Amino acid sequence: MFSKADSQKIKREFWIEFAEVYPRKWLLYDTKIRDFSFKFYVDNKKAQVTLDIEPKDDEKRKIYFEKIESLKQILHDDFMNDAVFERHFHLETGKIISKIWVEKTEISVFNKNTWPEIFDFFNEKMDTFERFFYEYKDYIEDLEMNT
Structure with a gap:
């Protein structure tokens, strides 16, 4: 078990090393669609690449x-x-969002031996998600166009 300070230090080291291994600018929050963002997530059991759709207006979501x-x-x-x-998708805060994600299990941010596997997963899946988004961006962002 790690102290809170140790945990934060390890996570900071993780993200610094990830940025060094894959030094590129990711799309993430820069989709140009409000409350529509790509995210990386990692904890002691899994890693995820997500698309979070979280407008306050439920109809837009x-x-x-x-x-x-x-x-x-x-x-x-x-x-x-x-x-x-x-x-x-119910967040711990109680907020409901819509979410699309991919996940890798049996890894941990606290096990440096799994970091290369997580980095490769993040790079491959986020790159793929971004290519999908750019391909269909005009359709996705146009709220007037029917689904």
Whole structure:
């Protein structure tokens, strides 16, 4: 078990090393769509690359999610066959968002031996997610276009 300070130090080292191994600018929050962002997540059991759809307006969240969902077969066939879709994902804060993600288990941010595996997973999956997004961005961001 790590102290809170030790845990924070290890996580900081993890992200610094990831940036050194894969020194590129990721899309993340720069989608140009409000409350629509890509994220990296890692803890002591799993790593995830996620697309979080979290507008305060539930109708907008629903529309964005349905747009991505309408592309689900393409995403699975041409980009990421392991993507998971959840329309109503409950955050620990109680907030409900929509989320699409891929996950790698049996790794840990606290086990430096698994870091290369996590880094490769992050790089491959985020790059793939970004290519999918750029391919269908015009459709996704146009709320007037039907799903």
